[in-house]
Amino acid sequence: EDQVTQSPEALRLQEGESSSLNCSYTVSGLRGLFWYRQDPGKGPEFLFTLYSAGEEKEKERLKATLTKKESFLHITAPKPEDSATYLCAVQVWGTSYGKLTFGQGTILTVHP
């Protein structure tokens, strides 16, 4: 069974304090790994797609990386507006077309 585990469940940072969120996955064959940001009471907002080990993508203060077993979302010098739940999801070869399997999310709080 495909599994996605995110850690930590919650992370509290001071403004400017860089850190990383982890997404570990156990799948039969990774087709793609997706990162989303979700604000309270809203739908997830797409951030990145990673397809192969070694791939990296950046957007403002966020950088996503991928290995064969996990992905990291690095947050550099975070600001209070970066506070949100960050979701990781995987897509697997040979399963229902388009299906995403999500982790439970990491709740990030950045204090000023």
Add this chain to the structure above:
Amino acid sequence: DGGITQSPKYLFRKEGQNVTLSCEQNLNHDAMYWYRQDPGQGLRLIYYSQIVNDFQKGDIAEGYSVSREKKESFPLTVTSAQKNPTAFYLCASSRPTSTSQDEQYFGPGTRLTVT
């Protein structure tokens, strides 16, 4: 502006009543999806549709039904057979191709409360 709309934002129903959640997209995407989100849990797939007049069950389809009569619309009915219907429901769409899988874009969600 292109996007996905869901209505209503909040929905309240009595136990035993069926309720239909609306999802419309103007992104010209072929594929559409319904997810359910419960506190502390990841999103779980209810139903998905790759093309008009075709849809498949996801991981937790029991107690739900869908239709896909138009490319733009993918309504979800929560029936009285769904044992725990109170949740946050999210609709998504994507434009998958044969060589890559486009990301899914989500609507704002509908929070359903059944008492």
